[in-house]
Amino acid sequence: MAKSIEEKVEEHYKDCLKELGITYYGKTQASQLNESIANALKEAPSKSGGSGNNYPDIMLMLKSRKLNRYIPVMIEAKGGKNKLEKLDKEGNIEQVKLWDSDSKEGAKNPHKKGDPNFNSIEKYAVNGAYHYAKIILVDEQLRFEEFKLASSYFKNGKEVKVSTDGIFNITPTKKKINANTISFGGRYPYVARGESQNGIRGYINFDENYLNPEKTISFGQDTATMFYQPKAYFTGDKIQVFSLNSKHGELNEKIATYLITAVRKALVNFAWGQSSFALEVISELNVMLPVDKYDRLNLNYMENYIRAIEKLTIKDVVEYKDKMIALTKKIFE
Template structure:
């Protein structure tokens, strides 16, 4: 590849700046109004700091030419934030344009400009417009002219490679998760097939039980106010009445004396939302701890209990009342039985069968993508 040195002003036309005071922009009164991005001294979100309704008298780049934004002030001093590519340029401070500029080759050109800014200037040594215009950038050439075609193909190749790498990483993470969770194999065992067939054909024996006969319904050891706790990425789970993320709002670090037992079901009194909690946890307001009286209770059959309990409470209207210990304990649920007792083994087999059926499409998708990604990355 041949390279050539070019002044920035020979590659891009520097357009006159229109001063725009963001405080004087008309606020939106209707979502249907025409709005434009306002570009300011930002290093994220492609330089956009807000969206406003602007009149055409203050639009930079009114015709929407391909543009690179460079921040500057009234004294023509260039700020050293990252240049950005604009599709329209409305509200921008200083814009550099070229008819040959597009969303692909602009990445190459912006990279060349950034190298100049970071090499020659600093926070205490800012460039003027004239200095930056006369700065030299290094670009690929063909027959003595700037090779825009090469820049586009180079950026496109980098993007394709990056996408392949990201996809490979995500597929690897998915594969690791499936293996760790025991869901990699989606083939049903004979026992799982039989349980599903018996369920479909009504051959399972069922019986109604009061929840209170199978579980102890306990109050939390201490209520931790959601407005006062400090949520962090480490600590013990903090369970509240949300229906998301297994009821866990985050993690908190509090006195572990007030941890509720793991291997239990958390029950939101106002929402009737239930989740299996494997680890000890803290709670917010109106959470009951549903603790099994049987040592056979575990993470697998807990999913069956939660499903049948959720069905039993399905007539409950959210927010109409709050379930107390007595009401929860007297609620009846249906369970498969053996010798007139809950059949924990059947429940576990049923859940593993359902998990495999649910995960089958994901596993097949992962297998296809893994094979495709390997072929792409190896080329």
């Protein structure tokens, strides 16, 4: 297969580096350049705003005599004209900005007004290289921001908008099923306001049109019990359904565990059974959550944090088991 113009440009400058005796590395060789740089490129959001894996076309280390240190250099190759760089109105190298309108219907890369726009770092060489440089050189500290609990909720059958950045869209359960009118031993979970078994009182058969969606959080409105529900479910009275605002991504068990803990912490000053759990009150609740460098909800951090906690818990259990085995052996020696 013939090489693209971009590949030919890349190969040309690799040949130039060879002539100068400068060692360079290709797209998939970051770990040979430097392990920490490889990890940074792997973990950071990609040029298109994805969940990671960045691949600079050419990477190398240059020795600075003045600083007496090696400096990482990231090079991006482009094959078209006028693709060197794009500057903003202030003359700065443009990075991520926000779309000022919704995309047209049927667009290849659909977006909403206010979504991050990664076009500059995808399409322009200097902008892309600068993106990689920031990943490597900027010492980013973990930051937390306050988010409203709700993006929207329903009152008297009408949707009430709260905040476009709100964490959840809150909807009432599709049908309040009285536990005294049903028989247990069926197929689908029946979620009530209890504090154990994920809020599941049992399993029932009922009209599937009234199932609440999977991958949501059930919220007991008078008890503030919250549980992640991985499968579609029915509910009893006073249950609200929390769906993650699609702007932030998709909910899974680990992310839900982190969010539930954060919401419970924010609810700590609320009294059980009070009218303070009314939707117009809790929808305005401020919840402190981690954000990434684009000020987006950092779901990757939440998931990795819970995964690390799980590993620590398993480690503690294993250590306890080993201690008990050793103690038992000592008793019977």
